[in-house]
Amino acid sequence: MLTCKEATRLVSEGLDRKLPFWQRLGLRFHVAMCRGCSRFARQITALNRVIADHYGNAPPAEVSEHVPPDAVMRIKSSLRRITPRANDQNRK
Amino acid sequence: MTRTQKAVSNTRTEHGGRPPDLHLVEVWVDEHADYLFRYALPRVRDRHAAEDVLQETFLAALKAAATFRGDSSPRTWLVGLLRRKIADHYRKRCRERRDESIDTTDATIDARFNEKGSWIAWPRRCDIDPAALQQKADFWRVFEGCLQALPERLADAFTLRVMDSRKPDEVCKVLSITPTNLWVALHRARARLRACLEANWFHSDAGEDL
Numbered sequence: 001m002l003t004c005k006e007a008t009r010l011v012s013e014g015l016d017r018k019l020p021f022w023q024r025l026g027l028r029f030h031v032a033m034c035r036g037c038s039r040f041a042r043q044i045t046a047l048n049r050v051i052a053d054h055y056g057n058a059p060p061a062e063v064s065e066h067v068p069p070d071a072v073m074r075i076k077s078s079l080r081r082i083t084p085r086a087n088d089q090n091r092k
Numbered sequence: 093m094t095r096t097q098k099a100v101s102n103t104r105t106e107h108g109g110r111p112p113d114l115h116l117v118e119v120w121v122d123e124h125a126d127y128l129f130r131y132a133l134p135r136v137r138d139r140h141a142a143e144d145v146l147q148e149t150f151l152a153a154l155k156a157a158a159t160f161r162g163d164s165s166p167r168t169w170l171v172g173l174l175r176r177k178i179a180d181h182y183r184k185r186c187r188e189r190r191d192e193s194i195d196t197t198d199a200t201i202d203a204r205f206n207e208k209g210s211w212i213a214w215p216r217r218c219d220i221d222p223a224a225l226q227q228k229a230d231f232w233r234v235f236e237g238c239l240q241a242l243p244e245r246l247a248d249a250f251t252l253r254v255m256d257s258r259k260p261d262e263v264c265k266v267l268s269i270t271p272t273n274l275w276v277a278l279h280r281a282r283a284r285l286r287a288c289l290e291a292n293w294f295h296s297d298a299g300e301d302l
Contacts, residue, residue, distance in 0.1 A: 003209025005202070012279035016253065016260050017271075036214035044282045046220035047289070048254055051235070054226060055134070055255035067129045071143040075121055075150050082151065083114045 002030045004037050011041045015048055113157040121150055124167050128174050134236050135178055135251050148177045175256070179266050182248050186267050189245070201283045215286070218294040231293060238288035242281055249274060250281035 002010070007030045010023060019027065031038050125146060132142040152173050153160075160169055206212050225231050239247055245267070252263045253274075264274050 003205075004211050005205045005209035008283060009275075009279050012282050013275045015282075016275060016278055036211035039215040039217060040286070043215060043218060043220060044286055046222060047286065048282070050220065050222040050225050051254050052257050053222065054232065056257055065126070065130050065133055067125045067143065067146065071146070072121060072125060074143075075125070075147045076118055078147055079114060079117055079121075079150060079154050082154065083111055 002026050004030075004034060007031065007034070007037045008040050011037070012044060015045065113154060117150055117154045117157055120153065120166055120170065124170055125150075127167065128170060131171060132174060132178060134239070135255065136181055137236075137240050137247065141181060145174065145177045145181050148180070149174045152177065179252070182252065182266050183268075185244070185248070198280050198284075200287070201280060204287070216290050216294050218290070234289065234293045235285070238285050238292065241288060242284055246277050246281040246284070249277040250285070253278055 007027060010019060010027045011031070013019060014024070014027065018024075031041050128146055128149060129142055132145050133139070136142050136145055149170060153170060156173070160166070204212060239250070242250070249263060249267060249269075252258045252266060253260065258266075260271060260274060264271055267274070269277070
């Protein structure tokens with residue numbers, strides 16, 4: 001018989017790989033009988049999906065993070081540094 | 093010398109004396125840097141690391157600019173490069189912390205169970221409505237705070253596997269861990285994140301659980 005502690009571990013593992021048949025069966029039986037584990041299972045399954053969807057899509061517009069201007073300058077000067085022709089032009 | 097480097101050095105000078113590839117990538121920096129920064133930030137969880145990863149991405153873009161054919165938008169192409177640079181960042185971090193192993197026991201998670209392995213207190217009730225959550229900026233702020241609070245290796249594993257939906261064997265390769273270690277890390281990450289959200293975000297309308 002699975003304990004709740006083992007069952008929660010298997011619920012998570014089941015999101016990453018197909019569990020062996022008997023393990024799957026034992027887990028389903030346990031979760032059906034156990035209110036704590038069924039909540040846990042429902043919550044982490046839903047979270048897994050909503051997080052994958054959220055970050056799989058474009059970063060949301062309301063996140064108004066900007067690259068600091070000095071970092072932009074640094075990036076641009078590093079680009080010029082590896083461009084042979086531009087080297088002479090931009091070096092002061 | 094590679095084909096792309098040759099392409100870069102052979103280019104005629106235009107755009108105020110700058111080679112066209114350089115000009116193109118500089119325009120991309122102006123147009124897409126903020127977007128890529130927002131993409132990288134929750135994944136590397138550190139502003140300086142995000143800036144470094146961004147710089148690596150644009151350098152790679154300049155080296156490979158000749159291979160960009162415009163079948164995809166520049167942004168999609170840049171995100172592809174960025175994802176590779178983020179994976180490199182994890183790889184590097186992982187080499188630096190080789191000694192830091194993934195424990196099989198976790199006191200934070202184990203505290204929820206008694207010595208027989210049963211719940212001491214059930215998880216609080218919370219119905220998660222995916223469509224509604226997408227719109228809730230405060231949820232994502234809390235989530236990213238919880239992610240930041242995880243031990244680094246757990247957060248890395250979770251980011252690659254769940255946020256980026258990468259395949260388990262790819263995640264194992266990036267982090268140089270075995271599948272068994274990965275299942276343990278992901279379980280610990282999920283259980284800790286769930287508990288953190290439960291404490292900081294779940295609004296239990298049940299009031300009590302028993």
